[in-house]
Amino acid sequence: MTSLENPSLQQLVKDARELFVKEFNAQPTVAAFAPGRVNLIGEHTDYNDGFVLPMALPLVTVVVGRPVDGNIASVTTTDPTVDEPRIAQFSVTQENLKPELPKWANYIKGVVALYPTQVQGFEAAYTSSVPVGGGLSSSAAMEVATYTFLEALTNKPNSSSTEKALICQKAEHEFAGMPCGIMDQFISVMGKEGHALLIDCMDNTSKDIPLNDPNLVILITNSNVKHELSGSEYPTRKKQCADAAKLLKKKSLRFATLDDIQTLENLKADPDIIKRARHVISEIKRTQDAAQVLRCKDYRKFGKLMIESHNSLRDDYEVSTPALDKLVEIACEIPGVYGSRMTGGGFGGCTVTLVTKDDVCKVIENVNSKYDKKASFYICVPSNGARWIGCF
Incomplete structure (x- = not known):
């Protein structure tokens, strides 16, 4: 867990909470976040079994929510670039989930569909400081934030960071139609303050590389x-x-x-x-x-x-x-x-x-x-x- 020391994170949580209360007339009980990333070097090498060197950003996607009875998920977003409905509902029954409109909700559905255990219904509100379409991996931030939120919702954290990243990657492949490499989800899960992450995309191993010069x-x-x-x-x-x-x-x-x-x-x-x-x-x-x-x-x-x-x-x-x-x-x-x-x-x-x-x-x-x-x-x-x- 982390405290709300980052003012921008604190503001995002506040915004998400206000949206949640407005849409669902209730208070959220759990929250999670995941960062976007910037790749310092190593572009289009990940799907070629090569190396990449990204770092996690202080720009993050936040999700707040609560469990509800039944098998329906209701999700909403503050994303101003979304011109589709900003609220979506779908069954969390994993075998019934498939990509459909609105497109932005498919990143969430994919993670729910591939989550290691069946989850119950929930309500959730998303807000983000990761720019959409900027190449900073807003999609992976949403996927990993969703997975982390489900961990919080079920109080069952995944002991394998690699498995978590791979599931989120598969969600993007199958539900967003984007055949991305592993970099974005890996760094969003495994980012470490003061370090870049050298990822070997052939065997999914990684090494922390210090990048903490105050100058x-x-x-x-x-x-x-x-x-x-x-x-x-x-x-x-x-x-x-x-x-x-x-x-x-x-x-x-x-x-x-x-x-x-x-x-x-x-x-x-x-x-x-x-x-x-x-x-x-x-x-x-x-x-x-x-x-x-x-x-x-x-x-x-x-x-x-x-x-x-x-x-x-x-x-x-x-x-x-x-x-x-x-x-x-x-x-x-x-x-x-x-x-x-x-x-x-x-x-x-x-x-x-x-x-x-x-x-x-x-x-x-x-x-x-x-x-x-x-x-x-x-x-x-x-x-x-x-x-x-x-x-x-």
Whole structure:
């Protein structure tokens, strides 16, 4: 459990509680939260059995609620981006659950359907500070918050963090139609204050990497170009990676090297497949190197790897946008910036910048003066993963 020491968390709980009382004319009895995440480096490597290096954010999704008699769940949200009904009802009988409208409730349904034990009916209200469509994993935050809420509701915490993350990932696959890797749910469950998390997506193991220098912050800049990854782009790139591995007769691109790019060229593989493979193979190596230099507090080398990652995502994986490229360029004009890159699936969303605490305001000022859209900013440090907040 955690106390309500974070004022933003306290405000979210207050907002969720007020919504709950308004919608259900009752008081909630339990609450939980789960964070969004930012990936420092290691993009589109997770579904290729590679490495990723995310950190949990102080931006979180909160759910408050109470059990009710029967087998009906009623859920509501404060999310202002939801243009569908903001309240949904469904049976919690696991074999009857299936994706349907409103879409936002499918993330909740998926977790209920796959929860290790049958749960009784409940009422719940959700609120969040994780921006939707910003590439900071608002979906995983909702899934993990839901799972943690169900643990609190039943007073039966799962002893396996890995199992919890995998169930939430499966919920996103089956109920949101998004074939995501394990990174988002893992870090939302396992985040640790003052640390990034190096995740090996082949065997689902992880290592804490210290990131607690008081002179550093992570600046997330939201381009406010909303991304949508449940369309064709993400599955297409995933298939291109699988096709590259098949041509190379590898289980996955985790087992390939940059020398294999020449093999693909000799095989006259589709140029797009070659580019996708080159990004993934080089990004897996960059992520391992980045974790090592971060342990050594070599922020200059870490920043260089961030920039190389962005360039690869832009040129070889082709998931960046002019807006993201511009934000990276503007950030890197400030001497106190070590590195910057797009983060998340791409096609919009956010950049992540490693910058000295003293210079972060200069970056924000530079972006505000040179970016031709309205950007949003989040100054963050690595935070804890999902927790029960406790009973009211």
